[in-house]
Amino acid sequence: MTTSPVSSVANLETPLKFAYWVPNVSGGLVVSTIEQRTSWDFEYNKKLARIAENSGFEYALTQTRYAASYGADKQHEATSFSLALLGATERLNIISAVHPGMWHPGVLAKFIITADHISGGRAAVNIVSGWLKDEFINFGLEWLEHDERYVRTEEFINALRGLWTQQNYSQSGKYYNIKDFTLNPAPVEVPGRAHPEIFFGGNSTAAQAAAGRTADWYFSNGKDLEGFKENIAGVRAAAATVNRVPKFGLNGFVISRGTEAEAKETLREIVAKAHRPAVEGFAAAVKEAGQSTKDGKGMWADSTFEDLIQYNDGFKTGLIGTPEQIAERIVEFKKIGVNLMLTAYLHFQEEVEAFGREVLPIVRELEADLARANGTELNTALLPATNFEGAAL
Numbered sequence: 001m002t003t004s005p006v007s008s009v010a011n012l013e014t015p016l017k018f019a020y021w022v023p024n025v026s027g028g029l030v031v032s033t034i035e036q037r038t039s040w041d042f043e044y045n046k047k048l049a050r051i052a053e054n055s056g057f058e059y060a061l062t063q064t065r066y067a068a069s070y071g072a073d074k075q076h077e078a079t080s081f082s083l084a085l086l087g088a089t090e091r092l093n094i095i096s097a098v099h100p101g102m103w104h105p106g107v108l109a110k111f112i113i114t115a116d117h118i119s120g121g122r123a124a125v126n127i128v129s130g131w132l133k134d135e136f137i138n139f140g141l142e143w144l145e146h147d148e149r150y151v152r153t154e155e156f157i158n159a160l161r162g163l164w165t166q167q168n169y170s171q172s173g174k175y176y177n178i179k180d181f182t183l184n185p186a187p188v189e190v191p192g193r194a195h196p197e198i199f200f201g202g203n204s205t206a207a208q209a210a211a212g213r214t215a216d217w218y219f220s221n222g223k224d225l226e227g228f229k230e231n232i233a234g235v236r237a238a239a240a241t242v243n244r245v246p247k248f249g250l251n252g253f254v255i256s257r258g259t260e261a262e263a264k265e266t267l268r269e270i271v272a273k274a275h276r277p278a279v280e281g282f283a284a285a286v287k288e289a290g291q292s293t294k295d296g297k298g299m300w301a302d303s304t305f306e307d308l309i310q311y312n313d314g315f316k317t318g319l320i321g322t323p324e325q326i327a328e329r330i331v332e333f334k335k336i337g338v339n340l341m342l343t344a345y346l347h348f349q350e351e352v353e354a355f356g357r358e359v360l361p362i363v364r365e366l367e368a369d370l371a372r373a374n375g376t377e378l379n380t381a382l383l384p385a386t387n388f389e390g391a392a393l
């Protein structure tokens with residue numbers, strides 16, 4: 001086990017939060033012909049969401065995709081799917097992915113307020129700036145050059161926040177002009193939340209700067225410890241210029257098995273059975289992301305063929321091994337400043353439940369030890385309730 005020092009930005013009192021990727025596109029979360037007992041249909045997802053909220057998960061994240069990519073040839077639309085999942089659950093926060101450029105921020109702000117009222121304050125958004133050029137071009141929409149997409153995204157988020165928190169809101173900019181607008185009703189008042197939470201997915205230098213200045217949460221693709229430290233520093237530096245303190249979420253693909261050898265064997269099989277043409281097509285399409293910028297940094301810029309099989313670089317995070325090894329690794333990420341782990345699995349229903357039963361209790365023990373060793377206490381009052389009987393498959 002590697003043990004990194006505790007960063008000054010780590011929040012040791014607050015328990016880590018856990019999210020899972022909603023499989024609302026076909027093909028599972030790895031582009032491989034290995035058996036995946038995961039379905040993209042609504043009935044499967046409804047049950048999965050209930051299992052997750054009973055197993056200690058606080059968030060679920062949908063994906064927005066309009067056209068086939070990385071083998072996901074069928075997709076359910078993210079905002080409507082999220083709304084339906086909110087209706088099917090009681091405590092889970094559902095984060096809906098949305099592309100600026102596909103939505104007007106006022107229309108989305110209104111939509112999310114309605115979802116927030118229907119769900120008692122559990123609606124959230126993940127603002128994604130897009131990399132799949134054909135989706136925009138073939139819809140007849142403008143495709144902005146990489147860094148310019150983030151200029152629009154920043155205006156988009158400012159508009160969302162303004163419309164959610166102010167009356168007679170006005171904003172004039174390059175992409176959006178809003179005049180004297182009041183959305184009624186306002187979002188639900190939830191203690192500790194100023195408005196529906198705004199997550200942000202993106203890795204390049206431009207993405208980090210825009211996220212730092214505007215987002216509540218910064219989401220990263222899978223990374224190792226050193227890689228994520230860099231992202232945290234970039235985002236926090238931008239946030240400091242406007243006195244904001246964002247929280248951090250990190251993606252990881254979980255393979256938790258009885259022994260480390262079994263877990264590694266499963267990874268080997270995923271890779272051996274990779275759907276090569278789909279992964280190669282994806283590798284070509286993502287050149288529109290951070291790689292296309294001046295410094296060449298960003299999501300997928302240094303991803304190998306093997307990394308891209310989990311299309312959000314989830315193997316890099318290293319959540320592969322026994323429950324103990326995975327829990328230890330997760331707490332290492334907490335020590336550098338991660339607040340939330342976003343997870344994916346081969347067999348979602350079974351493995352989300354097993355994660356809640358086998359990995360989370362060890363994480364909680366390690367978090368409590370870590371807090372004590374640093375002269376503080378884990379605030380257990382903030383831990384989500386679990387109900388494994390309710391989660392029974």
Ligand SMILES: Cc1cc2nc3c(=O)[nH]c(=O)nc-3n(C[C@H](O)[C@H](O)[C@H](O)COP(=O)(O)O)c2cc1C
Pocket residue numbers: 062063064065097126127128129130131132200201202203204205206207219220221251288289290291297298299300312342
């Ligand atoms: C957690 C997370 C979720 C994302 N979800 C989506 C999505 O649903 N749809 C999409 O088109 N892009 C999604 N993205 C991709 C980002 O919008 C962005 O295009 C990508 O991170 C490349 O960013 P970069 O060029 O700034 O490195 C997601 C990214 C992250 C980190």
